[in-house]
Amino acid sequence: MSASTERWLTFEGLDNVRDIGGLPLRDGRTTRPGMLLRSASLHYCTPADVGHLVDVVGLKLVLDLRTPREIDEDGPTAVARAGVETVAFNFLPEQGRTLPETDDDTDPLVRNYLGYLSDRGENVVAAVRLLAEPDAGPALVHCAAGKDRTGVFVALVLDAIGVERDAVVADYALSAEQVEALFRRWTTASGEPMPEDISRHLPRADAMATVLARLDADFGTNGTGGAAGWLKANGLDEESLKRLGTRLTAD
Incomplete structure (x- = not known):
C-alpha cells in the first residue's frame, strides 16, 4: 500500500477526506492523528457517515469555508443537524475580488490563494483561533471540493505549527487524486455530463x-515559516499559536 493510499479515509457520501495526522515536523515530531480532518462538502453525507464522524471520530467542530450562497443552496448539513458545532468562515469577498498587488505574470492560482488572505484575512485568522481553542475537540474543515480554500487553510495551519515544507505541499497536492471522483458525484447528482x-x-x-x-x-x-508570521501580523496571539501546536502535534 502506498503512502498516498494510506492517507485517505473512506466514507459513503463524503469525498476527498483525510486526516492530517502523521505528518513530519521540522523538530522530528509528527502531527497528532484524529484532531483535524479535511474534506469536500458535507452535503452528500449519509447517516452512516454522520454516525462514524460523531461516534468514532468524536467530531466536535466543523469549519465551513464556503460562501453564504453555497451554504444557503445546500441547507444545514446532516452533521450540523446531529449537533456538531458548525461555524462558517467565508474566504471570498461578497462582491468581486480585489487581488493583492502582484506581478502581472503571477500564476492565477497563486493570485487566488493570496486573495483569500488579503480579502478575508480576518476570517482566516478567526478560523485558526477557533481551531486552537483548548476544548475544540476533533475538528473537520471543508469547502466545496476540499482542495482550494481548504487547501490554503490547512497548508497555513501545518506550516504554522512547523510541519516540514515538502509535507505541507504534498498534503495540499494530494487532493488532485480525488478531483475526478468529485466531478462524477456532482454530475451524477445534477444530471450534467462530465467535463471533457x-x-x-x-x-x-x-x-x-x-x-x-x-x-x-x-x-x-x-x-x-511565513505562515506563523502572517497569522501573528493579522491578529493571532502567540498563546493561540502555541495552543494550536499543542493540539495538533504528538508528544
Whole structure:
C-alpha cells in the first residue's frame, strides 16, 4: 500500500477526506492523528457517515469555508443537524475580488490563494483561533471540493505549527487524486455530463510552494515559516499559536 493510499479515509457520501495526522515536523515530531480532518462538502453525507464522524471520530467542530450562497443552496448539513458545532468562515469577498498587488505574470492560482488572505484575512485568522481553542475537540474543515480554500487553510495551519515544507505541499497536492471522483458525484447528482477536461481544476504543488515562499519572504523570521508570521501580523496571539501546536502535534 502506498503512502498516498494510506492517507485517505473512506466514507459513503463524503469525498476527498483525510486526516492530517502523521505528518513530519521540522523538530522530528509528527502531527497528532484524529484532531483535524479535511474534506469536500458535507452535503452528500449519509447517516452512516454522520454516525462514524460523531461516534468514532468524536467530531466536535466543523469549519465551513464556503460562501453564504453555497451554504444557503445546500441547507444545514446532516452533521450540523446531529449537533456538531458548525461555524462558517467565508474566504471570498461578497462582491468581486480585489487581488493583492502582484506581478502581472503571477500564476492565477497563486493570485487566488493570496486573495483569500488579503480579502478575508480576518476570517482566516478567526478560523485558526477557533481551531486552537483548548476544548475544540476533533475538528473537520471543508469547502466545496476540499482542495482550494481548504487547501490554503490547512497548508497555513501545518506550516504554522512547523510541519516540514515538502509535507505541507504534498498534503495540499494530494487532493488532485480525488478531483475526478468529485466531478462524477456532482454530475451524477445534477444530471450534467462530465467535463471533457478537468485538468484546470487540479491542485498544483508548485502553486502552493509559491504561496508559502511568498509568505516566507514577507513574514518569515529566524528560519520560521511565513505562515506563523502572517497569522501573528493579522491578529493571532502567540498563546493561540502555541495552543494550536499543542493540539495538533504528538508528544
